[in-house]
C-alpha cells in the first residue's frame with residue numbers, strides 16, 4: 001500500500017492541507033469534505049478491494065483520493081481547476097496507483113472503471129450521473145446536494161417523485177446511505193448533502209425504445225399536474241406522435257386519466273411502449289395503403 005501520510009483524524013488535518021496550499025474554495029463548486037469521519041465512511045461504503053479501479057470526479061486537494069488509493073488497485077482522479085490539479089500532482093506524483101486527469105468530467109472521454117466514488121460538483125450532478133450511467137460499472141458512492149438525492153430515490157405519489165427518479169430507476173438501484181451536514185465541509189455549502197449508493201443493473205421493466213421513453217418521461221413530468229392524456233397532447237410538439245388523437249384514444253384509459261406523478265416507472269414504460277407499437281402499426285398501414 002502507498003507510503004505517505006494520510007490526512008485523517010478529525011477536521012484539523014484536511015484543514016491544514018487547505019491552509020498549506022492556500023486553497024479557499026468557492027469557485028467551481030469547491031466545498032472540501034474536511035470531516036475525516038465522513039471521508040472514512042464513504043471509503044468503507046465503497047467496499048474496495050485490491051482489484052478495483054476507482055474513478056473520482058472532482059478530486060480537489062486529494063483528501064478522498066488518498067484514502068481510496070490505500071484500498072484500491074488504482075484511482076483515476078479527474079479535476080477541472082488547474083490550481084488543484086497542481087496540488088494533486090504535488091501530493092501524488094510519486095504514488096504509483098493514482099492517475100490524475102486534468103479536465104472537465106463532462107467533456108473528457110471517461111476511462112474504464114469498476115467503481116466511481118466522488119464528492120461531486122453539484123452543478124453538474126444530473127449530467128455527470130447520466131454520463132456515468134451509460135458506462136458499465138459495479139458501484140457508485142456519490143455525494144449530492146440532499147434535495148437532489150431525495151429526488152433520485154423517491155416513489156410515486158411523493159412530492160420528490162420526478163423525471164430524475166424514473167431515469168435513475170431505469171438504470172440503477174439507488175439508496176441514500178447518509179445525510180451529511182453543511183459543517184462537514186469547508187467552505188460550508190448553503191445546503192445539506194447526502195451520499196447515494198448506486199448499483200447499475202438492467203431495467204426491471206421492458207422499454208422498447210430507450211430514447212423515446214426518456215423523452216416521454218421528460219415530457220409528461222414537465223406537465224406533472226396534468227392528466228397523462230393532456231400532458232401527452234400538450235407536449236406533442238416534442239414527442240411528435242403521428243395521428244395523436246387516434247393514438248391517445250387507443251391508450252389505456254386508467255393510466256391516461258392519471259397524472260405522471262401517480263404512475264410507477266413501470267406503468268410509464270407500458271404507456272411509452274404502447275405508443276411505440278401504435279406508431280409502428282400506423283406506419284405499416286400507411287405503407288400498405290401506398
Ligand code: SAM
Pocket residue numbers: 027028029030031032033034057058059060061062063064078079080081084103104105106119120121122124
Ligand atoms: N474531492 C474533494 C472533497 O471531497 O473534498 C472536492 C470536492 S468539491 C465538492 C468538487 C470538486 O470538483 C472541486 O475540486 C472542483 O474544482 C471540481 N470540479 C468542478 N467542476 C468539475 C468538472 N466539470 N469536472 C471535474 N472536476 C470538477
